Amino acid sequence: MSNSLPFPTLAVILAAGQGTRMRSSLPKVMHQVGNRPLLGHVLATADAAGIEQLAVVVGPDTPAVAEYVRQAAPAAQQFIQQQRLGTAHALLSARPALLKHEQGCVLVLFGDSPLIGAHTLERLRQTLIDGAAVAVAGFTSAQPGPYGRLLTEGGRLLAIREAKDASAEELQINLCNGGVMGFRADHCLWLLERIGNSNAQGEFYLTDAVELANAAGLSVVAVEVAEEEILGVNDREQLDAAEQIFQRRLRQQTLPSSHSEAPALNA
Template structure:
């Protein structure tokens, strides 16, 4: 029997945030990068990573989010966070799923982080399979600024210190909290239920699980990931930044797969764009949703395509 069969994984995706800084009537997680909602990118990553079970926590006032999840991930369990009282409180909204998931791994993801990769999820899961009780995604940055700092010693993660609570020495640390966390299922609920709200905001913070786990003698580690993977989108500027990273990645993937981009920076992809080998794309092309281009086809400059299949054609 494989390791993954012995350690099935439940991903709990938090998608209940109001997103007031987006200044929009559209729920934050439904704003798009690469013509796919932010939440859709996270759900797609869980599918590619082979995560067996999925729970999505939505808000009480965002029926469009629930409808979208039902459309793209009908097997996902949905739970409503009736009050927004912090990240740990949000995860506990999925308590029925956590109670049923008695063994294996639990990954806590955020619906507004569209750049998370399947390989990162697999690494977090493997860390838990290897015996760690709590794993936290961390990234190194030259400008740690407002990020929470990861306090480590001898390969062990001791605590997550919020910037506003950090000492001068701790503020000099450039290993920061990426938010995404993993738990061994047999410790997850036990830790979550012991998180209190004795802080200035009166909220239940998921990050408090680190110190609770350490106090109980459980192994806790940080797993290094690329900073861009855990980029959260909270406003339009961050949405723009995520779009630029997505397009850069997608252009690189296309060229590495045998596609010629005559002026790569002027070509814009959708998340579901499919291009065969030896496709040539001339400058200033926009691939809208639902485009498939067969091997050897040429896409002429200034084309804007959507919901179409392009067969091989003579050279442009």
């Protein structure tokens, strides 16, 4: 990735989740795949992608996560999400970093998604450089059931519809929300501050930025990536699945004829 101005990149990694479904006292992002914490893989991929600035949002009750970040990425800024009120709220916990980052791109990553590749971060960034105000990673799934659907038209992303709110027609869409997003820095805070919490959970959802951006006449684009890249680890079964994918990538790297990228393996 080019580091040339005027598009420096700030990656904000959301790592404040409690991970109650892991049934462990260990913070979710500290569970390991390939003998490295989930969060460690995301930090390594951001480094491999040439991200200039890093911020990590941690919980108020996870000192082990904060200490790990200090050791693994000492230059990263850390922010505490005092209350867990949704993804947009988590991102706004890093407001001081967002305020300073007035030009370029902001990428929003998740500390429990260890398989994302540097190439995907580069594609999201390039989409923003090419003129999009918001870029959303999406994936095609043969079993889209529980996932939010990406509603597109003529190359534009119009909205992200949660499965429980989708119409029967929308449920037939198999392009799904991958969670990872990118923002042009000059639009990021403006959009975040307009996200409300008028929903069943009373939370501030980052996905609402899509419709807000469209309403403001800004360009919003979906960037399709491989489903396995944005696998989030929320329970033991998903942790095992991530380990299997990691080991498969590791084996592929040892094959002379393989051109498969395995960015999560970067040290």
